[in-house]
Amino acid sequence: MSEQLTFTYTIDGNDFTRAGEASSSVKNKLKMLGVGSDAIRKVAIAMYEGEINMVIHADGGVITVSVSDNDITMVLADKGPGIPDISKAMQEGYSTAREEVRSLGFGAGMGLPNMKRFTDEMHIDTELGKGTTITMKVHL
Amino acid sequence: MKLKDILVLPECRVLSQGNPEREISRIFCCDLLSIAMGKAPSDGVWVTVMGNRNTLAVASLTDTACIVLAEGVALDEDTLSKAAEEGIAVLSTEQPAFDIALKIYQAGLS
Numbered sequence A: 001m002s003e004q005l006t007f008t009y010t011i012d013g014n015d016f017t018r019a020g021e022a023s024s025s026v027k028n029k030l031k032m033l034g035v036g037s038d039a040i041r042k043v044a045i046a047m048y049e050g051e052i053n054m055v056i057h058a059d060g061g062v063i064t065v066s067v068s069d070n071d072i073t074m075v076l077a078d079k080g081p082g083i084p085d086i087s088k089a090m091q092e093g094y095s096t097a098r099e100e101v102r103s104l105g106f107g108a109g110m111g112l113p114n115m116k117r118f119t120d121e122m123h124i125d126t127e128l129g130k131g132t133t134i135t136m137k138v139h140l
Numbered sequence B: 001m002k003l004k005d006i007l008v009l010p011e012c013r014v015l016s017q018g019n020p021e022r023e024i025s026r027i028f029c030c031d032l033l034s035i036a037m038g039k040a041p042s043d044g045v046w047v048t049v050m051g052n053r054n055t056l057a058v059a060s061l062t063d064t065a066c067i068v069l070a071e072g073v074a075l076d077e078d079t080l081s082k083a084a085e086e087g088i089a090v091l092s093t094e095q096p097a098f099d100i101a102l103k104i105y106q107a108g109l110s
């Protein structure tokens, strides 16, 4: 079995201009590693949605991406407010985004559904007032 | 259709050129970023009125070839140079989204 590669990113809360940089960086790294373009697209989309959610809803956090022979695993951990009702949050169109972020084009309520759709496994672990950890896997 | 067929449209101002020889797949119109994230086609032309850094992030992650900013929407210098660096074309037009999307579509037919 070959070694597992891990990348870690600290995401700054409320910095909309830099949001997406971690996802871009992962996309470039996966390209250099020779990962197929379908898998890269899935990882890039899912990770960006998670990254931007951390910025908008949770004041930042930490993203860890690990690459093995069989899959790519993304773990997004924040110390934000937590998600009160996961099944509601997963619904297409559900959003609590503030007006100022809506004016930037966010708030369609499609981020979490995209994360689900573009990954093979997704698990949300959340506790009110403590934070949220989302684990996603894309199979290779 | 190639990107260069769009770059020459008189309705559009070219803010970032991208690769003129790039083959275009489809035209896509949307202003909500996470819908665009889920649906923007690779190598597509994306027409939007949402002009900010996140527009470029979505374009970049979905392998969009060209962003067309409708209704005279602008993009800051910093984001434009990032687009140029990433090889993503950016065009700006005074026209509404549908009108310019239709013109691009017709340019691809001729």
Ligand SMILES: Nc1ncnc2c1ncn2[C@@H]1O[C@H](COP(=O)(O)OP(=O)(O)OP(=O)(O)O)[C@@H](O)[C@H]1O
Pocket: A049, A053, A054, A056, A057, A058, A078, A080, A081, A082, A083, A089, A090, A094, A095, A096, A097, A105, A106, A107, A108, A109, A110, A111, A112, A113, A132, B033, B034, B035
């Ligand atoms: N990390 C998080 N911490 C706390 N709440 C979250 C987090 N991620 C998502 N949410 C909640 O789930 C809702 C739905 O998230 P989703 O990403 O689907 O939509 P959105 O971020 O509101 O809009 P969009 O992603 O379409 O721009 C959010 O509005 C927010 O209330």
Ligand SMILES: [Mg+2]
Pocket: A049, A052, A053, A110, A111, A112, B034
């Ligand atoms: Mg979101």
